[in-house]
Amino acid sequence: MVDFFLELDPLVQTLIASLFTWGMTALGAAIVFTTRTVNQKFMDAMLGFAGGVMIAASFWSLLSPALEIGAGGSSAPAWLPAAIGFMLGGIFLSSLDKILPHLHPNAPMHEAEGIQPKKRKRSTLLVLAITMHNIPEGLAVGVAFGAVASGSSQASLAGAIALAIGMGVQNLPEGMAVSMPLRRDGYSRRKSFLYGQFSGMVEPVAAVIGVLLVTLVEPIMPYALSFAAGAMIFVVTEEVIPGSQEEGNKDLASMSLMIGFTIMMILDVALG
Template sequence: MLDWFMGLQSWVQALIAGTFTWFITALGAGLVFFFKDIKKNVLNTMLGFAAGVMVAASFWSLLSPAIEWAEDNGAIPWLVVAIGFLAGGLFLYIADKTIPHMHFGKNHEKEGIHTKLKKNILLVFSITLHNIPEGLAIGVAFGAINRASDNVVAATVGAIALAIGIGIQNFPEGAAVSIPLTQEKMSRGKAFFYGQLSAIVEPIAAVLGALLVSSMTQVLPYALAFAAGAMIYVVVEELIPEAQQNQSTKGAHYAVFGFMIGFTIMMILDVALG
């Protein structure tokens, strides 16, 4: 099975991986048919878990390979990853300020350019923004496989591990999108539709990321660091603040434990498989 997968073009591999993470999101969104609401502590644990996975993936799957690639090709490692990392954060900041969306927390605060779109659509746009860097990370990881001349198998397994990790955190994320939408007077069917739709951007971004690094070798370390910077921006600007909002000291621990578990699982996947 692995041999067959390795024989595919990188963009096809990225498409399959991105579709997998979307599918897991859809499974999580499907929980809306079984649960009417989601407890705050459970939601905070989910958000913390997603943050932990993204932080671990940012280093082991993205920044570390970027540093190694830059060193092997005679570039200045710290400069390359610094430029890429900051560019990723800046990209998400600009997107955050221009694309209309609304946060689940922060008292449903609207951001981006003014629009008359419905609140439900703006809530979905918020999660969609989060999924862009995840898709890019997957695509860049698979696009980098062809550049791993020393151990293609290890690079492939590492990219698969990244997709699995993102898929795991997408399951609770799908539920965290769809279930709260029912509290906005939306039917369960529509809530599920919008919940899974929020991740449809992942396979698209994955293909774009794979095509970019496959056609432009020199951009690879920058692209890896770029994806890491974008993911960290999401964690610090959105996931952690929402997980800690309006919580007592005891309640805040749920997000911390979720973060630790997510980080540990992603670390194990990357180190053991990659």
């Protein structure tokens, strides 16, 4: 099975990996079929864990390779492409945050962000919030596999697979973060699940865009890697960490973040 995956076209590998991350989002959303509520401490721990995975992935799988590629790319400083891409990633997500109408889980409707339409649905706003977070995650998976396909010595297929596994694991609480609030609001289990898993559909799309950009325009590779890293760090600091601590479980969320970071670091270094 492993050998079969290794022989596949990079685009197909990327699609399979991103479908896995989408499937993990659906798995998290599927918890509505077993319960109506989830312990708040458990949710905060899962969100903290997700934040740790994303921070570790941003450096070990994206920024570090971007810096190494930049060092051998041109006469410009090695840090320049990584710095530019990283900041552009944050600026992109910040702009999207101001434009795209969305509502963070557990927030009241009057705290909805972005440009608000006249008719607003809580379900749609919740899905858009998590969808916005999934864009950089899908992009990260795509550019990681694209770097391997381009023959970069700083990238490895095992490292790209480790990144996909890490993104998939941290997608579990994201699926729950949409489906569970909707279930508490009175939506049926089926609708809550469908809305929850729908938020992960953007990942295969973003991943395919990422792998195509990197393989077709190889010089942008360090920019693309660091762009995905910057976008993910913005998501972690703007939403994931604050969301994991707003109910008072700060120590639990912080330790869970460290555990997530450690596991993702081990995965990336051991497999990469």
